[in-house]
Amino acid sequence: MLQTELRTLRQVRAPEGFAGRVLAAVGLVERYALVETPIGGVYVAWNEHGISAVMPSASESAFRRRFAERFERPAERGELPATLRRVIESGDAAEARRLRYDLRVCSEFETAVLRKALEIPRGQVRPYGWIAREIGRPKAVRAVGSALAKNPVPLLIPCHRVVRSDGTLGEYALGAPQKVTLLKGEGLDVARFEREGRAGIRFHGSATTKIFCLPSCSDMRRAKAQNVRTFRSEGEARDAGYRPCKHCRPVAA
Ligand SMILES: [Zn+2]
Known part of the structure; x- marks a missing residue:
């Protein structure tokens, strides 16, 4: 209903930022803030359903544009809740599991994949096939990879902890080099992982x-x-x- 109204508003050329102000007035506005992480600054967005997005962006305007494209709603700058900042900075898996996530853009399968990824402790990795088997879809290994690539909240839902089993780390929503940086930062012996994987x-x-x-x-x-x-x-x-x-x-x- 609200979404339809907003689309109508857009068609009648609402003034810049109008939709966001309407949502703010009814307490439903999505907020975002810039957070420093081991792979640079990222924009984190949240709303009444939970944390909805984690996106690196070259600038605030680039973030706002990408956010609107993907989620089809506006977001306004806000004050990052202290808990959220602490979890992002610490990478603590147990704390990240306690947060609420807005995964409405994800399918049921994608949500199951992301919920499972959330169980992987900091400093550890699991193969794509592990997620597939754990969620009862052992043959869906490639689909697991696609679901992780679309993770709307990387870093918090740690898709970087899902790797290939042949000694290569595999792709990452925020870039392959960033995956290495994050895993090393979490204490994984990446060189040993790669060496042993290659050796079978x-x-x-x-x-x-x-x-x-x-x-x-x-x-x-x-x-x-x-x-x-x-x-x-x-x-x-x-x-x-x-x-x-x-x-x-x-x-x-
Ligand atoms: Zn074990």
Whole structure:
């Protein structure tokens, strides 16, 4: 209803900023603020449904234009809530999970993918196939990639923590070099990840617990180096008498 009215307003050539002022007057206006992050300044937008957008932009006017194109509604500059600033700056996964997100632009499948990505802890990564299997769509690996590429709230919903399993990090909504910067900043040993992936290593196992994990799982990082075994497949790990970790629920794809 409101949306229709706004479109009508546009057709009768409302004065610049008029739609935003109408929304502001009824308390529904979308707000945005500029936030500094490890990959530079990004614009963050939020409304009464939650956080709706995270976008890097060369300028405020470029952001406003891109925002209006994608979401078909205006946004006005606002004061960033302190909680939101803290979560963006810390990259804390548990805090990011507690925030509300406005994912109305996403399909049901895309929403499931993004909600699952939100579970990946800081400093860890999961393969695209992990998300596909976890959401009950094991064959939809490519569709998972497309859904992540369209993530309207990158950084907060950490799609940068989803990677390929062959030792390459894969694409990222905000750029491949930015993905490396973010993952290194979160403590992932990117060089080791790439080296092992290229060598076909998919899992690490602990010789003491007889449990195998995705290499970045925090359980595995606690294992002493001399007790760590590497496996190229789930079959290889199981044949050696190892069980899958209940925390990272390892998958090779
Ligand atoms: Zn694990």
